[in-house]
Amino acid sequence: MPVLALVSKELKLLVRDWHALLLLFVMPAVFILVMSLALQDSFASHQSVRVHYYLVDADISPVSVALVKRLGSLNEFKILPADAPVAELIDRVRHDRAQFIIRIPAGFGKAMQSEKPLAVQMLAGPDVEPAIYKLFEVALHDVLARVYLQATMAPLPSQMTGTDGMAIGGGNLDAADKLLDAQSLYQEGGVSMRPSSVQQNVPAWLLFAMFFIAIPLSTTWVQERQQGTYARLRSMGLSARALLLGKLLPYLAVNLLQVVLMLAVGVFVVPWIGGGRLTLGHAPLALCLIAVAVSFASVAYALLIANLVSTSEQATIFTGVSNLLMAAVGGIMVPRFLMPPMMQALSQFSPMSWGLQGFLDVFLHRGGLKTVAPQAAYLFAFGLACLTIAGILLSMRKRK
């Protein structure tokens, strides 16, 4: 039975390759765990609310109180305590510490039925994705329409109230449209506008791609090791440090070229095929710093993988799966604010999360050098740690 022999041989080979078993069983299990937690239905119950917003009521009228009450009953969204001046709260939303802020202007209730009603202001953070933006806008509009109807129908007898008429008791649903002024805090050229999906998505996928540099680097490294080239180089007196630097520098250059090309695609190619145009922010130095930091971290991580694995196949699979995991945890695949609190806490430890935050600070939050400095520092520290471990592993091979 040749087939039986072949099957038996393959199973034996697999069982004896613990790296492959780890990649086949443990990593996918972790991946499923991470993705399931990250994508847990955040709108399913009150406990799993992930969209947070501030609510500032400057009116304090019966109408605004009714509006606040109705908003509070929306399970899908959670009001955060407005524990700071409005400017500070807006700044928090701008920097992704909450997704929205709703401001009820003074005199809102009184002006509701007048010819010039005052609008409730909804400000969205630059990171908020279009779907979440629309969802929140629709929910707020619905609440406003109900409050408007309630207010305009109040003088009528209770048995005549309804919600299906366009004009009941003087109320007009079209008028409710004027009660909401929704905007994004994202600005381009000093003008407030909704960020395009390109603006929101390019940083995430750019980062994801940058970490894939580990595949060519580690496979080349493994081949050189298997061919005895490294033994020859070491016999020529080349130190582990020189070997690592010899890989780090060219791949850093390649990685940065990758950044330039991908940003160019966002700026020139995407608009050319009908998409939105990527705007590179207002702080080129900050962009350079975070790009170099991400490159350093990704190449150093690649060197670590290269020294951990034994074969090219292991390098390819390990890189692929570990990058997916880092991306899942780091907010590349699922926005961080949609994750459960535990996953959000875990996300703080993903290098991709630091890089993403840095790029978003530049592209969406008008951040400068000072803003991206902490993320860059984390990435450099991560890279140094990876390089140190890679150096130790390389030196240890000398004794094997």
Added chain:
Amino acid sequence: MIEVEGLSFRYPGAEHEAIRGLSLRVRRGSLFGLLGPNGSGKTTLISILTGLLSSPSGQIRIDGKILPAQTREIQVFSALVPQDYAFYLRLSVMENLRFFGGVLAIPAAELRDRLSEALAVAGLESFTAVRAEHLSGGLKRRLNLAIGLLNRPQLLFLDEPTVGIDPQSRHFILDAIKRLNAHGTTVVYTSHYMQEVEMLCDEIGILDDGSLLACGTLQQLLYDTAGHALTVTLTALPTAQQRAALNAIAGIDYQDNEIRLDKCSENDLKRIIAILTVEGLGIDRMQYGYGNLEELFLHLTGRQLKD
């Protein structure tokens, strides 16, 4: 050139030592053949001597410099040609040589001469622009050798440099090695081809299970180290009476029509011939000492498979 005293080495996690209390001397200008079955410790020994493996116990001096303390100084005047094609297949012959020249930090003014020398010794002048991946097995071996010559080594370690190539390429490489040795390069050469070692090497060490079993010139190994073994094949089976006569010599052994004496002195030899003549036993074939290196090698390391 190389002095090794009581060298031992164990790979991390290994049960047994790969090198056990080995002592060895290779004189300057020698072409030293290191023989041993698979897994005997040849590559381990070379890896230690070239500084690739650290933390051995024992003493090693190479040209008066101590390993591992002076590894870097030793690496300046020595070179390793590994068993594998240790170069970049996607680079051309010249690109490979230039790259390794750069690693060795050979000054640009000197590099051209070094490249020409290496290309000439390896006979690669016509292949400089050819990518290494497109070279034949023999040419790859020659490129492997050429890279090892870039630093004009005084001490050259060659780990099975002729494996898997045709006789023409093998002879070319062997001639190149002879010429290098004739110009003063000390060569440590490992191979499984006994004829090659017999033809090439002036000194030979036989290694097995991490220990040096024998070491010396071919002459010393074949006639001294092996203890003058005698094998006589008789034309007929000896009778009981004839055996009794031969048994007067201590240690004699019989197998069918063959008699053997592992340590046969000149006097023993004369006596055996006299007995055979008196007893009228015809001699079909007779061998005193070992006729060739392979026989000696198999005698010392045993005929059982090693891996």
